[in-house]
Each structure stands twice: as C-alpha cells, then as structure tokens.
Amino acid sequence: MSENTRSGAIQVKGEVLSTRRAGDYHVLTLTAPGIPELARPGHFVALGVGGVTSANLLRRAFSIYTVQSRGVYGGTLEVVFAVSGAGTEWMAGLHRGQQVDIVGPLGKPFMLPKNPVPCVLVAGGYGSAPMFMLADALRARGCRVDVVFGAATESKLFGVLEAKRVAASITITTDDGSVGERGRVTDVLPTVIKRTDADVVYACGPMGMLREVAKVAAAHGAYSQCAVEESMACGIGVCMTCVLPVIGADGITRMVRSCVDGPIFRGDRVRWDDVDTIPDDVYGAPVKGGH
Amino acid sequence: MTRAVITHSPRRTSAEALPRVDMSTSLARLELPSPVLTASGCAAAGRELDQFFDITTIGAVVTKSIMMNPRSGRPTPRMAETPSGMLNSIGLQGPGIDSFLDNDLEWLRQRGARAVVSIAGGSVDEYTRLAARLRQVSDIAAIEVNISCPNVESRGQVFACDPLAAAEVIASVRRNTAPGIPVLAKLSPDVTDIVAIAKAVVSAGADGLSMINTLLGMVIDTNTMRPALAGVTGGLSGPAIRPVAVRCIFQVHAQLPDVPILGMGGIRTGLDALEFVLAGASAVSVGTATFNDPSAPARVAHELAVALAERGFERFEDAIGYAHRTPEPHAAPGGVVAVHPVNPEDDIADGDIRGGVEG
Numbered sequence: 314m315s316e317n318t319r320s321g322a323i324q325v326k327g328e329v330l331s332t333r334r335a336g337d338y339h340v341l342t343l344t345a346p347g348i349p350e351l352a353r354p355g356h357f358v359a360l361g362v363g364g365v366t367s368a369n370l371l372r373r374a375f376s377i378y379t380v381q382s383r384g385v386y387g388g389t390l391e392v393v394f395a396v397s398g399a400g401t402e403w404m405a406g407l408h409r410g411q412q413v414d415i416v417g418p419l420g421k422p423f424m425l426p427k428n429p430v431p432c433v434l435v436a437g438g439y440g441s442a443p444m445f446m447l448a449d450a451l452r453a454r455g456c457r458v459d460v461v462f463g464a465a466t467e468s469k470l471f472g473v474l475e476a477k478r479v480a481a482s483i484t485i486t487t488d489d490g491s492v493g494e495r496g497r498v499t500d501v502l503p504t505v506i507k508r509t510d511a512d513v514v515y516a517c518g519p520m521g522m523l524r525e526v527a528k529v530a531a532a533h534g535a536y537s538q539c540a541v542e543e544s545m546a547c548g549i550g551v552c553m554t555c556v557l558p559v560i561g562a563d564g565i566t567r568m569v570r571s572c573v574d575g576p577i578f579r580g581d582r583v584r585w586d587d588v589d590t591i592p593d594d595v596y597g598a599p600v601k602g603g604h
Numbered sequence: 605m606t607r608a609v610i611t612h613s614p615r616r617t618s619a620e621a622l623p624r625v626d627m628s629t630s631l632a633r634l635e636l637p638s639p640v641l642t643a644s645g646c647a648a649a650g651r652e653l654d655q656f657f658d659i660t661t662i663g664a665v666v667t668k669s670i671m672m673n674p675r676s677g678r679p680t681p682r683m684a685e686t687p688s689g690m691l692n693s694i695g696l697q698g699p700g701i702d703s704f705l706d707n708d709l710e711w712l713r714q715r716g717a718r719a720v721v722s723i724a725g726g727s728v729d730e731y732t733r734l735a736a737r738l739r740q741v742s743d744i745a746a747i748e749v750n751i752s753c754p755n756v757e758s759r760g761q762v763f764a765c766d767p768l769a770a771a772e773v774i775a776s777v778r779r780n781t782a783p784g785i786p787v788l789a790k791l792s793p794d795v796t797d798i799v800a801i802a803k804a805v806v807s808a809g810a811d812g813l814s815m816i817n818t819l820l821g822m823v824i825d826t827n828t829m830r831p832a833l834a835g836v837t838g839g840l841s842g843p844a845i846r847p848v849a850v851r852c853i854f855q856v857h858a859q860l861p862d863v864p865i866l867g868m869g870g871i872r873t874g875l876d877a878l879e880f881v882l883a884g885a886s887a888v889s890v891g892t893a894t895f896n897d898p899s900a901p902a903r904v905a906h907e908l909a910v911a912l913a914e915r916g917f918e919r920f921e922d923a924i925g926y927a928h929r930t931p932e933p934h935a936a937p938g939g940v941v942a943v944h945p946v947n948p949e950d951d952i953a954d955g956d957i958r959g960g961v962e963g
Contacts, residue, residue, distance in 0.1 A: 321655045322656075322899075323655075323656075324656050324898055324899055361896060361897065367689040367896075368687050368943070369685060369845075370685070370688065370689065370690060370842055370843075370893070371683075371685045371690060371894060371896070372895065372896065372897040414897065416656075416898060434772055448673060451694075455909075485719060507669035543680065544680075544681060544683065546685075546690060546692075546895045547895040547898070548681050549652050549653075549655070549656075549898055550648060550652040551646060551647055551648040551652050551894065551895070552646070552651065552683070552692070552694075552895055553645075553668075553677065553682070553694045553697050554680070554681075554682045554692065554694065556677070556680060556682070556697070557680070567676075568676045568677060568697060573652070588680075589679055589680050589681070589834065590679050591676050591677070591678065591679050595676045596674055596676060597673065597674035597675040597676040597677075597697070597699075597700070598676045599675075599676070599700075
C-alpha cells in the first residue's frame with residue numbers, strides 16, 4: 314500500500330535522519346525511498362504530522378529543498394520550515410529515527426526553458442528552498458542563473474551561502490537593512506533583469522511578493538513562473554480548499570487547485586488582485602438569484 | 605447468486621492465524637464486495653486516490669456532490685483545522701452534471717470502479733433534473749442525495765432539516781431514477797430528531813440512508829479576530845464528530861432495522877468502522893481521514909477485516925447492528941472471545957448511549 318508507482322505521487326514512511334537550525338528556520342532530512350527519482354524542481358511533499366493518532370489531521374505541504382537518490386540511506390529528501398503552529402512545532406521536535414508519513418512528489422514542477430536563456434530566481438524568506446534544485450537544472454541546460462533573495466531580516470534569509478555556489482550573482486534585500494540592500498526584492502529586480510537580459514523570472518515566496526514580481530517581470534518582457542502558497546488540507550487534489558483564480562489558455566478564469574494545477578503558475582495567468590475572492594466573471598460564478 | 609468475496613491476508617503477525625472474513629455486503633439492491641467506500645467531497649471522483657490504492661478494490665467511490673451547472677464555490681479561506689477534525693466551506697465547487705458525466709463518471713467507468721453519484725440541488729426541481737439526467741447513463745451503482753443544501757425556494761431552509769422538504773426531494777429523485785438503482789438520502793445531524801427525518805425520507809422512497817453529513821461549526825481566528833472561513837460557518841468533519849455519527853446510526857437502526865445505512869463521520873481506523881457497523885451500518889464511507897492518509901479507505905477495509913476476524917465473525921454482515929443485541933454477556937460468534945484492540949486508545953469506552961432510543 315505504501316509504494317504504488319502506477320502514476321504521479323507515492324506514499325512512503327520516511328525516517329528522520331536529522332533536523333538542524335538554519336537562521337530562523339529548520340531543515341528536516343528524511344529517508345524517502347522512491348521520491349527522489351520522481352522529484353523535479355518545484356515539486357512539494359505533504360507530511361503527516363503528530364503520528365497516526367494525531368489530532369492534527371491535515372498534512373503540511375513543503376517545497377522539496379534537496380533530494381538524493383543514492384547514498385548510505387537510499388533515497389532522502391530535505392524540506393525547510395518555520396515553526397508556525399502545532400504541526401511545525403512537532404516537526405521541529407523530531408528525533409533521528411522517528412517515522413514521518415510522506416506523500417509526494419506533488420504538484421506541477423517549474424517549467425524549464427528549452428534554450429540556454431538567462432534566468433533570475435527570486436525568493437522571499439524560505440521561499441528560496443526550491444530554488445537550488447531549480448538552479449542546478451537550469452545550469453545543466455546552460456542557463457545563466459542570477460539570484461535575488463529577500464526577507465524581513467538577516468535571520469529570515471535561507472541559503473545565501475549555497476546560492477553563491479549556483480548563481481552568477483546574488484542580490485540580497487532585507488526590510489530592516491540588516492544585510493544587503495534595505496527594501497524589497499522588487500526594488501532591485503528591474504535592475505537585475507535588465508543587467509542579465511533575463512528571459513525568465515522564477516519566484517517563490519509570499520503571495521504579495523509574487524504579485525509584484527509577476528508585474529515587474531511582465532513590464533520587462535520576461536516570463537514569470539511563480540510558486541504560490543495557499544493553505545491546503547490534502548495536497549493531492551481532492552479537498553478543493555487551495556483554489557485561486559487563474560486564467561486558462563482559453564481566456565476563461567477558473568478557480569483552480571494550487572496543489573495539482575500548481576503550485577507553479579505563470580505569473581501573467583494568476584489574477585493576483587482577486588486571490589481570496591470569487592471574481593464575477595469566473596467560470597461557474599454565482600448568478601444573481603441563482604444557486 | 606454468487607457473491608464476490610474479498611479476501612484479506614493480514615500482515616500483522618498476531619492476525620496471521622485468523623480466518624478470512626467474507627466482507628461482501630449490500631446496500632438495498634446494491635451488492636458490494638467490500639463495505640468500505642469513499643465519502644462524498646473527500647475523494648473528488650476517485651482519480652487522485654487511485655495513485656495510492658486500487659480504487660476498484662473498495663466498495664465504491666462516492667463522488668463529490670454534483671449540481672446542474674458549473675459552480676465556482678466560495679472564496680478562500682475555505683478550511684480551518686480543528687481538534688481531531690476540520691471545518692470546510694467549499695460551496696460545492698464543481699463542473700456541473702454534463703462535464704461530470706463526460707469526464708469523471710466516464711473515467712470511473714473505464715477504470716472499472718463502482719460509482720455512487722452524489723447529487724445536490726438548490727430546489728426540488730434541480731434534484732429532479734439531476735436524477736433524470738443520471739437515468740440516461742448506465743454504470744452507476746447508486747445515487748446519494750445530499751440534502752444538506754439551502755432551499756432557495758424556502759428562504760434558504762436546509763432540506764435535510766425539514767422532514768417535508770427532505771421527503772419531497774427524495775420522492776422526486778426516486779420517481780426519476782431507474783428502479784434498480786438505490787437512492788440513498790444523506791442526513792444531517794443538525795436536527796432535533798434524526799429518526800423523524802429518517803422515517804420521512806424512507807416513507808418517501810429512500811432505499812437507504814447515508815449518515816452523517818458534517819455538523820455546522822465555526823472557528824474565529826484569534827489573530828485577525830474575525831471568522832476563520834470566508835464563508836463564516838462551515839461543516840465540521842473528522843474523528844471529532846465520530847461519536848455523534850455512531851449515536852445517530854444507533855438511534856435510526858433501532859427504529860428502522862430493515863433500512864440499510866451507509867455510515868460515515870470521522871472514521872479513521874478499522875475499529876472506528878467497526879463501531880459504525882455494530883451500531884447498524886451496512887457499509888461505511890471514509891472521508892476526512894483520506895486527507896490525512898490517502899490510502900485510508902483501503903487501509904480501513906483491511907483493518908476492519910482483521911478486527912472482525914479477531915472477534916470471531918466469519919461474515920461482515922453478521923456484525924451489522926450487533927451492538928443492539930440484548931445486553932446479556934455472551935461470547936462472540938464462533939466462540940472466539942479473545943479481543944485485541946489494535947489501538948488501545950481507540951477502544952470503545954464504557955457507558956450507556958443516552959437519549960431517546962427506546963421507541
């Protein structure tokens with residue numbers, strides 16, 4: 314039951330190899346047999362929290378930070394998280410050898426350019442987690458990779474040193490100016506796009522940041538690929554809680570599931586200003602006097 | 605007539621020596637090889653869960669309630685986690701009946717899965733038209749009628765809370781459904797007397813009852829100090845509501861012992877499912893637990909078979925309503941007395957079921 318590879322995602326019992334702190338965040342390393350081979354940049358995993366009798370039923374979704382398909386422990390993966398409630402508190406307290414139920418890889422991964430075009434990777438806070446697999450995949454295609462990371466303060470940045478390994482340049486912004494430039498990622502993004510002549514902007518972070526990044530990218534003639542953050546109950550496409558209004562190829566806006574139709578969306582297709590609403594012109598919108 | 609028999613080979617060492625249990629059951633005229641189904645709204649139309657277990661092996665896929673027209677649903681946030689449960693306010697987002705038949709039901713048919721189609725409407729007429737539309741297709745196992753919807757013709761009064769309105773919907777769906785297809789009425793627990801509603805819909809022609817739908821609840825976000833859901837209120841589901849479901853099924857089965865019940869409401873393990881069966885359910889649906897464990901329907905079916913074997917049952921059907929027997933102590937059927945709860949914490953608590961079960 315735990316390993317069924319007929320399609321897409323699998324469910325496996327992972328084992329904690331380590332947990333470590335990284336600034337204000339935690340990095341959890343798990344064995345995850347079978348998942349690394351299937352994982353692509355931008356995929357996520359949904360973790361059960363609190364064990365089999367947990368009162369916290371809903372899975373917690375995390376971008377995959379790293380995967381390793383071979384090694385002493387077989388397949389392993391890493392996720393980055395901030396403690397923000399009962400589930401992540403439990404995760405932060407995990408010890409080596411404890412079991413964690415993993416479902417993944419989930420979602421649609423980042424689309425990669427066919428040609429070796431310059432790309433800018435933008436992340437807010439620990440939204441940088443999926444960017445390292447992405448940077449490796451882009452570099453393998455000969456793409457130049459430049460990175461813009463932003464956060465409220467230095468301790469809320471993740472992976473700056475590692476970014477230096479994969480990026481041609483790295484630009485840091487913090488709201489408080491504790492490191493890098495004081496301000497937001499979108500303050501520096503136009504300069505970086507122009508300097509690198511970027512064709513694609515990849516972004517992961519809070520919804521407000523993604524909205525602004527998508528606008529900046531469009532204004533500079535670049536495609537954007539945004540990894541959205543919507544609260545999910547299942548992560549596999551059955552609960553319908555993680556929807557947002559997205560314009561389809563046919564021009565029609567639908568409330569689509571960020572877990573299976575995303576979490577990566579083209580920035581110009583998401584109706585950012587209408588997130589958390591049902592736009593009047595959305596497919597199946599309530600009609601006056603109807604329903 | 606030959607019955608399909610699902611055989612289970614328990615992996616637990618303690619259960620290896622246990623005999624196999626005939627897990628076949630029936631809901632009115634519907635014969636099922638396994639008594640565990642998905643629950644409406646928790647499995648979409650089965651395709652996503654088929655990644656995690658073979659959906660043709662479970663009793664049936666109960667599809668998300670479908671309406672006549674495409675529906676965008678309610679704004680987000682649509683969900684809030686609660687102790688051992690969750691609150692949801694999706695607003696029946698769906699593609700409408702035509703797209704459902706062409707895509708979702710067609711996929712289930714090709715996959716060879718049994719499909720129980722859940723329908724929802726805002727008026728008696730909408731339910732009627734849905735039933736008429738379903739009559740044109742083959743390959744549906746049963747219709748589950750979600751009557752926990754506001755009646756637009758009656759100031760938003762929920763059909764399931766009014767015996768007359770509930771009966772009117774069921775009578776019309778029954779009249780417009782092929783005679784061989786069972787019609788199950790899904791009851792809301794948010795009523796003063798669920799037995800009265802059950803009797804009303806059975807009189808109107810319901811072949812069986814699905815119990816229970818979610819309970820109306822609310823969560824307030826203490827940071828924003830506003831309701832957590834965009835829809836303000838939502839349906840509470842998950843293990844938190846399980847005792848309510850068991851009570852409702854026990855009460856209704858006591859009064860209507862010949863009416864088959866599809867039980868649901870917080871089933872997470874085989875022992876949870878067993879409670880429902882002992883209370884009177886002929887089959888069970890696993891819902892919210894699927895969000896926690898996408899393999900839950902298949903796992904629960906396996907655990908239930910083990911639990912029945914451990915209690916000496918050779919046939920699943922012998923356990924239906926077994927908790928209603930006269931309260932004299934005697935051994936389980938087959939003379940097996942040893943009982944090893946899988947989860948001691950989940951063991952059935954002592955105590956009386958209180959309230960209105962005597963006729």
